[in-house]
Amino acid sequence: MTETTEPRTDAAPDGGGQTGDGAARRGRSGLGIASALACVVLGFLLVAQLQATEELGERLDIEREEDLARILSDLSTQSDRLQEEITSLRLTLLAFENSAETEELAVRSLRRRLSELEILAGTVPAEGQGVRLTVEDPQGELTPDLLVDAVQELRDAGAEAISVNDIRLIASSAFAVRNNRLVLDNQPLEAPLTILAIGPSATVAEALAIPGGALDSLQSRPQVTARVEQLEQVTVPARPEPPSFVFGEPVPAEARE
C-alpha cells in the first residue's frame, strides 16, 4: 500500500500544489485536522486488516492447491472413519442395552423364584389371605397325628405357609410328644393352639369343615373345640434359624439328568 501512496505525496505538492494549497489553507481548520485523523484511521484499518489477513494466510495461503486437496481428502477420510466408529458404537450400545434388558428379566424372574423359595423354606415372614384355626384343648387331649392330619388337610387345600403358635412350619417340621407334652420341632405347644395358614381362605376353610375332615377329627376328642376364621390378611412369622443339614448334600449339577 505504501508503494501506491508514495508517488501521490511526491506528486501532491507538484501537481495540486498551486491550486490546492490555497483552498486547503482556507479550509485548514477543524476539517483539516479531521481529514488527517481520517487518514490516521485509514492507515490503522489498513494495517489491522493486513495483519488479520496475514494470520489467516499463514495457515491456508501457503498451502498449494494440491496440498489443500490432500488436506480435504484426509479430513473426509477421517470423517468417514469417525462416522463408522459412531455406527459401530451405536450397535455396541444397542447390544448392551439388549443384554441389560435380558439380564434384568432374568434377575427379575430369579428374584421372584427366590422369594417363592424363601416362603417355602420359611426363612422370611409371609402375608396374604388365609385362615386362622383356633383349637381349644383344656385337657391336653391333642396328639401329634391329629395335628399332622390338620396340617396335611391345610396343605392339601392349597395353604402355602403355615405356623402353629407362631412357629413356622417348614419341610423338616415334626409334631411329637415329649414328657407328655406336645412339641413342635422341640418347642412346647401350649393350648389354645392358633394355626395360621396362608392360602385360598374359602377353599381352605371349606376343606377343613367337610364332614369327617380335620375339624371333625379334632373335635372327636371330648374337650377339644376348633373353629376356623377366614381372614383377608394373615401374617406368618419366619423361622428364626433355618435347620442346618448334616447328612444331605446336593447332587452335583453335572450328575443330574
Next chain:
Amino acid sequence: MIAFVALLIGAVIGLVIQPTIPAPLAPYLPVAVVASLDALFGAVRARLEGTFSDRIFLVSFLSNIVLAVFLVFLGDQLAVGDALETAVIVVFGVRIFQNLAGVRRRLFHA
C-alpha cells in the same frame, strides 16, 4: 503531505498495538478498508484537479465506510452469502481505478 504523514502514523499505531479484530467485525473490515481507499484515491484525484475539499473528503470517507458496511450487513441479513460483499468490493474497485485514471491523466497527461 500531512495526509501521508497521518497515514503513516495510523499504520505505525496499528503495528504497535497489533489489534486483534473481534470476530463479529471481521467480515466488515475488508470492505471498510476498500471503501476508505476509494475515498483516499478520490481525494488524491481531487487534489490533483484542484478541487480538493476537506469537507467532501470527510463526507465521502465516512459515507463510503458506512454504506459499504451497511451493504455487507444487509447481505448477511438477506442470507445472500458474500454476494453483496463482492458487489461492494467490485464497485469500489471500479471507482478506485477511475480515480487512478484521473490521477494518471493529471500526472502523465495520458
